[in-house]
Amino acid sequence: MNLPESRSTADPAPPQTGKIAKHHLEEWRGKAYVYLCVLLLVVIIFSIVVFIASRGLTPFISQGVSIKEMLFGLKWAPEDDTPVFGALPFLVGSFSTSLIAALIAAPLGICASIFMTEIMPKTGKSVLQPAIELLAGIPSVVYGFVGLSVIVPFLRHTFPGQGVGIMAGAIVLSVMILPTITSIATDALRSLPAGLKEGSYALGATRWQTIARIILPTTMPALLTGVVLGIARAFGEALAVQMVIGNAPHIPHSLFESATTLTSIITLSMGNTTTGSLHNNALWSLALILLIMTFLFVFIVRLLERRVKRS
Amino acid sequence: MKAKTIDRIMTGVIVGVTILIIAVLAGLIGYLLVRGLRHISFDFLFSPPQTIRAGGGIGPQLFNSLFLLVLTMIITIPLGLGAGIYMSEYAKPNRLTAFIRLIVEVLSSFPSIVVGLFGLLVIVNKFGLGFSLFSGAMALTVFNLPLMVRITEQSLRGVPREQKEAGLALGLSRWRTITSVLMPVAIPSIVTGTILAAGRVFGEAAALLFTAGMSSPRLNFSDWNPLHHTSPLNPFRPAETLAVHIWKINSEGLAPDAAQIAAGASAVLVITVLLFNLGARWLGRVLYRKLTASK
Amino acid sequence: MSTVATQHAFYSKDLSVYYGDKQAVKKISMDFPDRQVVALIGPSGCGKSTFLRSLNRMNDLIPGARIEGEVWINDQNICDPRTDVVRLRQKIGMVWQRPNPFHKSIYENIAFGARYHGIKDRKALDGIVEEALRKTALWDEVKDRLNQSALALSGGQQQRLCIARSVAVRPSILLMDEPASALDPVSTAKIEELIAELKKEYSIVIVTHNMHQAARVSDRTAFFFLGDLVEYDDTRTIFTNPSRKSTDDYISGRFG
Numbered sequence: 001m002n003l004p005e006s007r008s009t010a011d012p013a014p015p016q017t018g019k020i021a022k023h024h025l026e027e028w029r030g031k032a033y034v035y036l037c038v039l040l041l042v043v044i045i046f047s048i049v050v051f052i053a054s055r056g057l058t059p060f061i062s063q064g065v066s067i068k069e070m071l072f073g074l075k076w077a078p079e080d081d082t083p084v085f086g087a088l089p090f091l092v093g094s095f096s097t098s099l100i101a102a103l104i105a106a107p108l109g110i111c112a113s114i115f116m117t118e119i120m121p122k123t124g125k126s127v128l129q130p131a132i133e134l135l136a137g138i139p140s141v142v143y144g145f146v147g148l149s150v151i152v153p154f155l156r157h158t159f160p161g162q163g164v165g166i167m168a169g170a171i172v173l174s175v176m177i178l179p180t181i182t183s184i185a186t187d188a189l190r191s192l193p194a195g196l197k198e199g200s201y202a203l204g205a206t207r208w209q210t211i212a213r214i215i216l217p218t219t220m221p222a223l224l225t226g227v228v229l230g231i232a233r234a235f236g237e238a239l240a241v242q243m244v245i246g247n248a249p250h251i252p253h254s255l256f257e258s259a260t261t262l263t264s265i266i267t268l269s270m271g272n273t274t275t276g277s278l279h280n281n282a283l284w285s286l287a288l289i290l291l292i293m294t295f296l297f298v299f300i301v302r303l304l305e306r307r308v309k310r311s
Numbered sequence: 312m313k314a315k316t317i318d319r320i321m322t323g324v325i326v327g328v329t330i331l332i333i334a335v336l337a338g339l340i341g342y343l344l345v346r347g348l349r350h351i352s353f354d355f356l357f358s359p360p361q362t363i364r365a366g367g368g369i370g371p372q373l374f375n376s377l378f379l380l381v382l383t384m385i386i387t388i389p390l391g392l393g394a395g396i397y398m399s400e401y402a403k404p405n406r407l408t409a410f411i412r413l414i415v416e417v418l419s420s421f422p423s424i425v426v427g428l429f430g431l432l433v434i435v436n437k438f439g440l441g442f443s444l445f446s447g448a449m450a451l452t453v454f455n456l457p458l459m460v461r462i463t464e465q466s467l468r469g470v471p472r473e474q475k476e477a478g479l480a481l482g483l484s485r486w487r488t489i490t491s492v493l494m495p496v497a498i499p500s501i502v503t504g505t506i507l508a509a510g511r512v513f514g515e516a517a518a519l520l521f522t523a524g525m526s527s528p529r530l531n532f533s534d535w536n537p538l539h540h541t542s543p544l545n546p547f548r549p550a551e552t553l554a555v556h557i558w559k560i561n562s563e564g565l566a567p568d569a570a571q572i573a574a575g576a577s578a579v580l581v582i583t584v585l586l587f588n589l590g591a592r593w594l595g596r597v598l599y600r601k602l603t604a605s606k
Numbered sequence: 607m608s609t610v611a612t613q614h615a616f617y618s619k620d621l622s623v624y625y626g627d628k629q630a631v632k633k634i635s636m637d638f639p640d641r642q643v644v645a646l647i648g649p650s651g652c653g654k655s656t657f658l659r660s661l662n663r664m665n666d667l668i669p670g671a672r673i674e675g676e677v678w679i680n681d682q683n684i685c686d687p688r689t690d691v692v693r694l695r696q697k698i699g700m701v702w703q704r705p706n707p708f709h710k711s712i713y714e715n716i717a718f719g720a721r722y723h724g725i726k727d728r729k730a731l732d733g734i735v736e737e738a739l740r741k742t743a744l745w746d747e748v749k750d751r752l753n754q755s756a757l758a759l760s761g762g763q764q765q766r767l768c769i770a771r772s773v774a775v776r777p778s779i780l781l782m783d784e785p786a787s788a789l790d791p792v793s794t795a796k797i798e799e800l801i802a803e804l805k806k807e808y809s810i811v812i813v814t815h816n817m818h819q820a821a822r823v824s825d826r827t828a829f830f831f832l833g834d835l836v837e838y839d840d841t842r843t844i845f846t847n848p849s850r851k852s853t854d855d856y857i858s859g860r861f862g
Contacts, residue, residue, distance in 0.1 A: 023483075023484040023487070024484075026484055026486050026487060027484040027485055027486045027487075029486070030484075030485075030486030030489070030490070031401065031486070033393050034393045034394065034396050034397035034400075034401055035397065035401075036393065037389075037390050037391075037392075037393030037394040037397060038393070038394050038397045038398075038411060040390060040394075041390075041394050041411070041414065041415065041418070041456065041460070042411065042414060044418070044453055044456070045414050045417060045418050047429075047433060048418075048421070048425070048426075048429045048453075051429060051432050051433055052425070052428065052429060052432070055432065107328075108328055108331070108332060111324070111325045111328035111329065112328060112329055112332055114325050115325050115326065115328070115329040119322060119325060119326065124329075127333065128329055128332070128333065131332065131333050131336045132332070133588070134336060134340075134585070134588065135336055135339075137507070137510050137511070137514075137584045137585075137587070137588055138339070138514070138581060138584060139513075139514025139515065139516070139554050139580055139581075139584065140514070140516065140517070141514070141516045141554045141555075141557045141558045141561075141577075141580070142343065142514070142557070142577045142580055142581055144557075144558065144561065145557055145561055145573050145574070145577045146339060146342060146343065146577075148561055149346075149570065149573075149574075150342065175335060175339075178332070205314075206314050206315055206317070206318035207318055207322065208314075208317055208318040208321040208322065209314060209317075209318065211321075212321075229420075232420055235422070236420075236421070236422025236423070236424065236425070237422070237517075238422065238423070238424040238517040239516050239517050239558050242562075243558070243561055243562065263422065263424050263517075266424060266428070267424060267517070267520065270428070270431070270520075270521060271520070271521065271525075275436065284428075287424075287425055287428050290422055290424070290425050291421070291425055294417065294420050294421055294422065294425070295417065297420060298413075298416055298417050298420055302413075
């Protein structure tokens with residue numbers, strides 16, 4: 001850096017042997033660090049899949065349980081003399097709670113996003129948006145606690161049954177997934193080109209006609225993405241559901257009867273079984289089902305996103 | 312005329328739904344505070360729980376939650392920053408990058424109970440770390456990492472390209488440009504995002520049931536040597552957090568005042584998350600103002 | 607160096623730049639005289655900015671961009687993939703269309719580069735900061751608030767700070783990509799004065815849309831059109847007696 005005062009401007013910088021090493025070295029170190037982080041990320045996900053799959057497949061491979069029995073069997077009696085592992089009740093419980101939750105939350109969330117983008121953007125931004133973000137931040141055990149102490153007693157007094165069950169689970173989950181659906185729907189509505197709406201208004205359409213005929217159909221794939229992500233979250237939620245569903249391992253006759261989901265049976269039983277036992281491995285099979293469902297949800301979301309990009 | 316009537320009705324419906332959502336939130340928070348605050352006292356916050364008698368507190372659980380949060384963030388932040396920097400600055404637009412992006416997305420969609428089970432299988436059993444704060448922190452890292460990566464990546468992408476070019480044009484290495492030029496610009500949004508993520512970690516329970524455990528050995532709060540068994544700072548002891556505690560007393564609480572304790576603990580948890588939320592916004596604003604000197 | 611070096615600071619030979627399959631700059635050979643201002647003019651998309659950005663390999667940042675040909679600076683072909691671009695860029699300062707000071711204090715904006723390149727002594731750094739600010743006529747305006755954020759300065763001041771920042775790492779060449787197009791007339795005039803001052807020490811290449819500006823500040827002017835170098839001559843010749851019709855059409859405002 002100690003250049004002479006008078007010089008040709010084209011003089012090369014004086015050789016600085018130490019410095020060349022310095023900037024290459026720091027670049028190399030930085031690169032090594034970030035590559036290591038990414039490598040770790042990849043290793044983590046692969047080991048999750050490999051470890052859970054290797055445990056979860058054991059009952060089918062070496063312990064004589066058939067996949068058909070697990071997926072369609074009605075009876076879950078792991079500690080009987082001839083143990084049976086029918087996980088259909090849990091599958092029914094998981095699917096029905098998360099789908100009903102989505103049925104409740106999707107219209108609410110989409111209405112909320114329409115409110116925020118089309119009706120009163122200012123109030124939406126200052127009141128509704130923070131409210132939604134707050135809902136997203138409340139821990140799931142707190143939802144479970146409120147569900148247990150408010151929703152379950154309410155259902156017990158209003159409908160026949162104990163109050164616990166699929167309906168209680170679905171209501172709790174619907175509040176939990178509302179933020180997911182709302183925020184994705186809001187992003188989609190906001191990114192809509194203004195010309196599209198103005199064209200419709202210019203033709204004399206009312207606001208609702210514009211929303212129903214132009215806005216919702218155009219953003220449908222994005223709205224569905226939000227709903228699928230909501231279902232995915234509901235499907236994987238463990239404790240909040242476990243607290244309000246009742247945990248009876250059979251398919252209930254009504255929505256207000258005790259039932260079980262995949263996550264809640266794992267939560268309850270995993271701690272009470274010995275590692276390597278058939279019962280324990282069967283629980284890992286259920287975890288594997290959860291894992292596969294996650295992949296499926298990600299896949300569906302990707303398909304939908306591709307359609308969003310195309311439109 | 313008819314279209315206008317429908318328009319009015321639908322607008323009414325949408326506004327009604329919005330009011331309903333806000334009412335649900337207000338009811339939720341109100342219920343927790345009304346039921347919980349009555350039970351919160353100095354004693355409740357700092358004394359240990361009772362198994363069968365009334366009057367237990369949540370002291371150790373509260374401490375465990377905070378300690379676990381710190382441990383988790385110590386592991387997560389450097390990893391998340393590194394991977395996020397890779398995603399935004401070093402990843403070339405090719406198949407490998409698309410694959411890594413998919414991996415991050417999958418990892419972020421894993422149910423937390425699955426992450427907890429993975430922790431049980433690998434960290435608790437295989438690595439032999441047992442039910443411990445450290446196992447819990449690793450599980451929470453897995454749970455939190457994708458979010459941290461996304462926060463970092465998006466914050467760095469938000470920095471104008473000219474900033475990066477200015478750094479490089481001065482003859483800085485790429486790495487130095489990232490750390491000294493881009494990072495200061497991205498920091499406010501990284502901090503905001505990180506605190507919000509911390510709030511999520513603080514309330515997480517499912518990933519901890521089988522990693523940090525559901526019991527808390529008697530702690531001696533006068534012994535701060537991290538190597539001692541009863542020391543609160545020992546990272547290799549089992550530790551029930553506040554969120555796990557709420558779940559446990561709701562499902563198997565024997566104390567006569569279990570419901571009140573659950574209410575009090577829930578209120579504490581929600582208030583903390585609220586503070587995280589407000590703190591994140593406030594700190595983000597302050598940092599932004601400080602770093603950009605805009606008044 | 608030898609007398610040859612005082613004739614031209616650097617030159618390009620058959621330099622082409624591609625974005626994917628599209629050839630944005632077509633086999634440009636140009637020499638840049640030492641300590642003179644060369645203006646690159648031409649309509650938008652004519653390749654002048656792309657050409658400028660290949661002189662310090664800034665196009666490397668754009669995915670899909672590819673360079674062919676040579677640029678020789680001090681007996682070194684900088685288009686050679688083995689070139690240490692980090693060191694290269696230290697010798698070539700750059701200024702952008704929109705001022706882009708670092709989100710740091712005024713002092714740090716300037717001291718940062720010098721410190722990175724090995725100057726740790728506080729007094730020496732103070733000297734470098736003052737010198738750079740004086741050269742860019744900012745010193746009197748900011749000397750009392752060196753520790754304030756650079757973002758609190760006006761647009762014109764920020765742009766001069768960006769020039770000071772480049773000058774502080776002692777480059778020999780300054781590349782300016784429409785440095786005044788985002789500024790008001792007063793700030794623009796100041797930047798132009800500054801360029802006239804800076805060419806005593808630096809070889810300057812400036813891209814501009816503003817023909818009057820090119821005529822005012824430059825010694826030589828190159829007219830680019832559709833990726834080709836149409837004409838390159840003394841500025842006076844270009845503006846009074848261009849040899850190509852398209853140059854004449856452009857500078858007289860008939861297109862572009």
